[in-house]
Amino acid sequence: xxxxxxxxxxxNPAILxxxxxxxxGLEIASGGELHIALSAGCAPERILFxxxxxxxxxxxxxxxxxxxxxxxxxxxxxxxxxxxxRRLGKKARVALRINPGGEAQGGAMRMGxxxxxxxxxxxxxxxxxxxxxxxxxxxxxxxxLFTGTQILDYNTLxxxxxxxxxxxxxxxxxxxxxxxxxxx
Numbered sequence: 001x002x003x004x005x006x007x008x009x010x011x012n013p014a015i016l017x018x019x020x021x022x023x024x025g026l027e028i029a030s031g032g033e034l035h036i037a038l039s040a041g042c043a044p045e046r047i048l049f050x051x052x053x054x055x056x057x058x059x060x061x062x063x064x065x066x067x068x069x070x071x072x073x074x075x076x077x078x079x080x081x082x083x084x085x086r087r088l089g090k091k092a093r094v095a096l097r098i099n100p101g102g103e104a105q106g107g108a109m110r111m112g113x114x115x116x117x118x119x120x121x122x123x124x125x126x127x128x129x130x131x132x133x134x135x136x137x138x139x140x141x142x143x144x145l146f147t148g149t150q151i152l153d154y155n156t157l158x159x160x161x162x163x164x165x166x167x168x169x170x171x172x173x174x175x176x177x178x179x180x181x182x183x184x
Contacts, residue, residue: 005019016042027049070092075131094140095143096119096144100167145164
């Protein structure tokens with residue numbers, strides 16, 4: 001179990017260094033945040049790149065630094081990462097961001113379920129896995145689920161975690177190997 005502090009929450013270098021000193025990794029959402037994370041002293045392998053709208057230049061920058069994982073938001077993004085990897089002669093460690101079905105919803109700001117700008121819907125999980133697993137330059141490591149923020153009800157959190165583990169088990173059965181990452 002590991003904690004990754006989200007740089008977008010507060011990119012102040014002193015705060016990032018505090019979390020790094022406690023053994024945390026950093027989660028970034030842009031190329032600028034990658035530079036901030038590296039400047040704060042974060043080892044590249046302790047950086048996760050999550051979030052929609054990653055540009056080609058940002059993906060190339062992340063891959064050139066050999067960061068820990070890139071969390072893929074779509075089939076198109078998986079294809080783009082594969083193309084960049086082939087061009088750079090690299091292999092990317094990736095996890096897939098999944099929008100779980102409606103029973104795992106809750107929180108003030110919802111980011112899972114139907115018509116969300118983040119990740120792929122659970123209903124097309126198999127199709128997206130086929131794409132990722134069929135690309136030799138992608139090292140599939142796990143899944144990322146984010147269904148909401150500001151959740152103070154433990155029953156809601158438990159429901160979301162159970163759903164995440166259910167999806168994780170489904171993926172493990174499909175790929176016939178353990179997951180390295182289940183990102184809640």
